[in-house]
Amino acid sequence: MFRRQFAALILLFTLLAPFAAFGQQPQGPQQPAPDPNDPIVRIKDEGMNRSQVMQTLSYLSDVIGPRLTASPNMKRACEWTRDTMTKWGLQNAHLEAWGPFGRGWSLKRFSAQVTDPQDFPLIAYPKAWSPGTSGPLSAEVVYFDAKNEEDMARFQGQLKGKIVMTAPMREVKARFEAPGTRRDEKNLLALANAPMPRPAGRGGFGGNRNPDFLAQAQFAAKKNQFFVDEGAALLVDSSRGDGGTIFVQSATVPQPFSPNAFGPNAPRRINPYDKDAPKIVPQMVVAVEHYNRIARMIQAGEKVKMEVNLAVEWQDQDLSGYNTVAEIPGSDPQLKDELVMLGGHMDSWHSGTGATDNGAGVAVGMEAVRIIQTLGLKPRRTIRIALWTGEEEGLLGSRAYVAQHFGRLETSTTAATPPAASDGATATPRRGGSDGNAVASPGPAPAPALIKMPEYDKLAGYFNLDNGTGKIRGVYLQGNESIAGLFRQWLAPFRDLGAETLSLSNTGGTDHLSFDGIGLPGFQFIQDEIEYDSRTHHSNMDVFDRIQADDMKQAATIMAAFVYNTAMRDDKLPRKSAPGR
Template sequence: MIRRQFAALLLLFTLVVPYAAFGQQPQPPAEDPMITKIKDEGMNRSQVMQTLSYLTDVIGERLTASPNAKRANEWTRDTMTKWGLQNAHLEAWGPFGRGWTLKHFSAQVVAPQDLPLIAYPKAWSPSVKVMSEMPSMPAAKGKKPAAAAAAPQPSSTVTADVVFLDAKTEADLDKYNGTLKGKIVLVSQPVEVKALFEAQGRRQDEKSLLALANALPPGQGGGFGGAGGGGGRGAGGQQMTPQQRQQQLFEQAVFTAKRWNMLVDEGAAVVVDVSPRGTGGTIFVQSATVAPAIPKSVEEMRTITRLSPYDPKAESKMVPQITVSVEQYNRMIRMIQQGEKLKMTVDLAVEYQDQDNMGYNTVAEIPGTDLKDEIVMLGGHMDSWHSGTGATDNGAGVAVAMEAVRILQTLGIKPRRTIRVALWTGEEEGLLGSRAYVKAHFGSVEGGPGQFGGGGGGLGGGSNANATPAKLTTLPEYEKFSGYFNLDNGTGKIRGIYLQGNRALRDLFTQWLMPFRDMGASTITISNTGGTDHQSFDGIGLPGFQFIQDEIEYDTRTHHSNQDVFDRIQADDMKQAATIMAAFIYQTAMRDEKLPRKPAPGR
């Protein structure tokens, strides 16, 4: 009897307790009414696409220090002033170097048959310069002899024989000595084109987001800034030692330097290479190459000074340079290999701007109240490459940051901390605008391993075992800074955020993302990510963050390509990103404490 009663009680307990436990589960906190308003304004009355269209369609490409970049600086300043932001202004940084504008360009094969080319010049490439004589007119019968021919006039159009510089070693270069003057020279090896069996666009899936969520902390083999890879493999497939790898890199550097110096010294008319990736008319193109000094040792290879193409002194060490689509470039190579004698006509005229060698960032604020001396920042870089209009890289980030502050301003937010939006230039050349801003306002790190971010590095190149210890120098605003939020991974929606190794923020950011789980944003990763302006802050120990985003077509089609245009933008993703950015800025501005920090380098 006792056993039967006990069994009955046990059965009742097992049936009731799960329901009781379920009823006691903690419920998500009620959504902050202001977050609800931010979501409503951001998703239902967005202006993000109008902002982006003006920036990309009307202003267009925004190469650092170009007239278009300055126009974008001024337009963003004036637009945010109209929205009611205060202290909107341009902050100079630099000196940077010369601006560059493409005036006109065309390229085509003209013999043995006509073939218009999908091609684009490299940024800061010089113009084609050939001297053309104006023929004298014959004297009419019974008239005085005609005047002599006019003095030669510079022309930006050249028609010349095409040469394939088929060299892979220093010895290969010797057979081209004395053959390149006035020629149009193809310098790339042909590139295999494969069928695209997978979609060019993709979103983060459950597997990729789970991998991010489960990543190891930086320095423990996970995320950007973790353990380095192996030393590579030699020609025989055997693993190379670090010394062998260094020697291989040295030999490649010597060959590359000698090839470029040969092209400049012999006077090649135009250098043509192939788009390193992209097919079907997509061209990825960046800066022109400056003929470098030839290193004499591995150590000199590491320390040798290289001129940037935007340095005025570099023009004499460059030749006109263009990039051609892979399918057409490959065809030209095959024609030459089968004995055809090609001629090309290239018209390339550019204009350098040397009047103002400074770069500019656009800065504007929503003033704070009781904690107005403390700062919350957001932004993205406004400069772009030149073959597209810089829509996904990074007009999208600029438009999202501007839309975030528009949302907050429209809602009449009275933030406790001052909200400061910064739109950078010089990012594509090495985070130059944001690094200069951080140094001028917050501080800098000297020495150390020279890594971006990752909790311990300064701002610079790769690690160096012999580097001096890191030394952090701070300015008064350093202690008043709360956090910086950046968007610079294309048009894709926000899926979460990188903690940059700052584990103290996991719970807080998880809570801030809860209202956006139904929008697909919930992943927190301890990992670092690189290549964006948040590193300028993270590198000196300030909280700086980049959001996790969907890839869409960023690496496959738009990043630094001629397809980086407004039509590749996903409007709903942009609205979602701006809404989440606004919410994170609001939360950071309103909380009692500044965001917690990880240990700063050099302290």
């Protein structure tokens, strides 16, 4: 208790009176000119004045485009990042397979419009891994507004060959607040004062067993199976978002309902990319304003027809996923076998170009190593960048990598790590702020055993950036109090760039969890929100033009400094106590 309050006080005090309190960073008119040979000064100069981060991101998002895991674009991004870093002088750049993941999917052609009682085009997008329509599909539209099984019975025999609107109408409200925000003093102070997070942090759906939730889940499962059984030709969902922004993820696969669906021994979810996934109905998302209009037309007694043409291509040859890995070798004979890692994830959803999620993190990570390489800084430890894939389906690429190189938690009953937090799997709700997504609960299970791999004791630290385009404002400490003093010192040269907050809290939903989960020091930076939740995260507007160039430069510069500092100190970063037995 005392420690907790004490830590919060220190953080608060530092934030409010940083100069007077610790005097680590001489400031003000008396300050001597920065030493141009100081590596951090040089990193700042290169990163802020000769940045290439936007070129990197433009190629990744504009030229390569959306990067759904296992798609041809994904493979191209893996190879392009590998080759680009090789060109920059990094060593040992290669792809590392993980998996098997499942089938690749790419969109070949798509159009959707209403044709009766009048013609109008729709703002719409197919869901990922949806089957195609085998040529243009022209059919009557049914508004399926059943709220329970009784309602559902009304639709028996009514859906065959029809285009079915499966979601209720949703009210659209005017927006009086700006969609983009930066963290203000109040928000940063709340982060700095966040209490020590609860240990283990495996809450999530395990606790969500209230009867309403289970009844809803059960109805959803029945509904999805009903559409298949009744022979619907296409399913239409209404989009979250408005004003032309639509959010699109995976196609839904009917799951066998189990009351334990969100518990510790839940049956494995069937994914639309599974090699042996059952045949499903084609699926798309329509902008809420168009969706509501069609529903109202039907309610007014109109017979509405739609024409949808969806052509997709499947890739079944190679079911593996790949991470790109490259290194700047360490120079200290004693420390060069130790590692500092950094990364972000290359895979994205398919309706935008994955610019903020997470082309931004990939470009920032690549730029950080480019800065260090270009300046000829010789890190004592080896710096290893890993660009992940399969993140959107549940941190799959980083989890596999960590299990292979560093270790895993193994429970005797399941002989497997409990499912990790997922950034975008169908089972998870949308991300809300810093708490990310929940982790499936293992419930009161016996403590798992930590199985260490050879590199477990060699990792000094891992740094991740995956909360969009916003600049870095500080670091989530993941409950690792012992690291606060060090990070405070490392942030000091970047106070003028807005980065000075340390929060004891956890953040979820990004690849640092794969490291943190087995007790390795893995960190995600605190970033400004910008338009992440309101506009870009998993939407058709996750595109290059929503990227803020100055934020990207700042983030890459700070990432480079943190990685470099970690590579240079005598000791590895302090760790929390290891989980498991």
